[in-house]
Amino acid sequence: TSPVPNEVRLQHLSADGDLLWGGGSLCGITGVTSLDSIFNHGVLADGNGGLFLSYDEFAGNDTGGLNVRAARLDARGAPMWGTGNGIMVCSRPLDQFANAPLPDGEGGILLFWYSRHSPDFFDYVGGQRLDENGNALWTPNGAQVLPLSNYLSDVMSDGEGGAWISVWQWGDDRDNYLQRVTNDAVPVYDEMIPISLAPNRQYGAGLASDGAGGCILVWTDWRNGGAMEQDIYFQHVDAAGQVLEQVDGAPVTTEPEIQGADWAITSDGNGATFVVWDNNSPFDGIFAERLPCSDPADVGELAVQMNPGLRISPNPFPPAHGTARIDLSGVVATDSPIERIEIFDIGGRRLETLEPSRQASPTSRGSASPGSGSSGSTSAGSASPGSASGSSFVWDGTDREGHAVPSGVYKVRAITESRTFGGSIIVTR
Structure with missing residues (x-):
């Protein structure tokens, strides 16, 4: 606990770059405040000019104690849920590491978190659905969305109110899996989809939309030489849950030395995904690759026109x-x-x-x-x-x-x- 409040501060910029909140102050406004430490905050537009905000708050107990909280602010920046620090979403013992909110398709949000279930790290993926007024629609204090020993990597909206959830499990070392859940917390597939079960470690798979209801997964991969030969691999899963690339994933880069330590992915809005990474061999630099996915003919016209x-x-x-x-x-x-x-x-x-x-x-x-x-x-x-x-x-x-x-x-x-x-x-x- 700190004698000085910790804050998440926010600002609203117009299309012309004007500062709209806080009277134009460079400091913006206070979204949430707490006498405890704040971590892992994420935001999502609410479609009405305001936003949803999620974050972890350190509860200060002897067993770790990161709690998940959420807030909603209107288009003027005024709080709509709770007061200065939103509402409690999950306060289970030990730690909950939250991801950014996702739309539930009905005006509310989905929240998922990596839940430390016991000191022995038998962890699982927890979650909650909140309606537009902040009411919890799943199990109070959060639901267990996936079984024990699933370690959360990333989440992404499926475009239908549910979510794709990327996790890793202990296999021969670490292996990547995928599941999709509805906005009622029901898994879509009877079994987790295996993404990569190759030797050595594959973990931390990030998600990006393929523009046609499916997803692209990109991850750090140790199959070709362990920690000193980290590569980047990817997989494409369509809206029906079918794996489209080769078994255990296709390589993005397998250059010598460490390539997979720092990377980021984003959808190009037209049926493909860009991967950007920090290259270490044969020389340092930042590199990018465009991954194939859905046929652009099946995707609507690109909304954002690129400058020449x-x-x-x-x-x-x-x-x-x-x-x-x-x-x-x-x-x-x-x-x-x-x-x-x-x-x-x-x-x-x-x-x-x-x-x-x-x-x-x-x-x-x-x-x-x-x-x-x-x-x-x-x-x-x-x-x-x-x-x-x-x-x-x-x-x-x-x-x-x-x-x-x-x-x-x-x-x-x-x-x-x-x-x-x-x-x-x-x-x-």
Whole structure:
């Protein structure tokens, strides 16, 4: 217990960035306050301009004692449940580690937590459903949603008022499983869906929507060498609970050393999932991959239009394995031909200029070999200027003299009649 209250503070920003709560104060407003420590807070829009807020509060007892609490604030930031610290959701002995709230499909929320059932860590997934007024609709003080020895990794709305729940269990080491529950806390599948039972550890599977009622799971995987060879794997499960990728998951990255320590996933809103991770080999960096999932033809039109930008693939680029494609991506109001591509080293020296006049015809595509002294570029479609909607440029990793550039980071600039687009490419040899 602290003599100074702990707070979760909130602010509401308009579309123009104006501060709407707290009289425009940079400190915003107090969402909840407690004389005990506050952890793991999460928020969910309530659809009426306000929000739901969940958090863990340290109860200060000798056995740990993290309790789950929740609050609701209206569009003005005024509390709707309880007073300054919301309402109690679960106060069982030992610890409850809550996830962010999910919609229940009827104006309320679902809350799930990792419940430490005993000091010996026979844990389970607990949960509660609260209606729009904060009334508990499941077992008072929370229900046991999944059996003992299921350790919560992530939760995600199933789009129908229920939830996908990702867990790991002790198997030969740690294994990933998946379950789906309704908003009445009823498991959809008689048995947990095995996601990965490969040797060594697979755990912490995060969830993202596939845009068609199913989910993508991404996790840290030790199957290829243990703690010093951590990789990233994924699995796709459709709305019917069918596993679509290879048994035990498909690799996202299996580069040497540790790749799976820090990663994040998000749906692209159009039937696929982006994974971003911190790479440790062969050099440090941040990498991304777009995972295949549902057929985009089965998904509604992308609601958020991406701004046009420079697209380089593959990136990092290993010249020994081919060429790098450079073009524009995103939605362009009018066709915007690329007049030329310029490539610079990190010191700002221009190493190569790719122009349509130097692009080979389709019949001779790929005839210029690296280091041959000829143009290090070919056309990916025609000899006309590349554009956001048509052809693209390719680069084989050589400078204007035909010499192979060394490994490193290079700046790329695409110039059109009205705009210039910039980016970077990493060359690996």
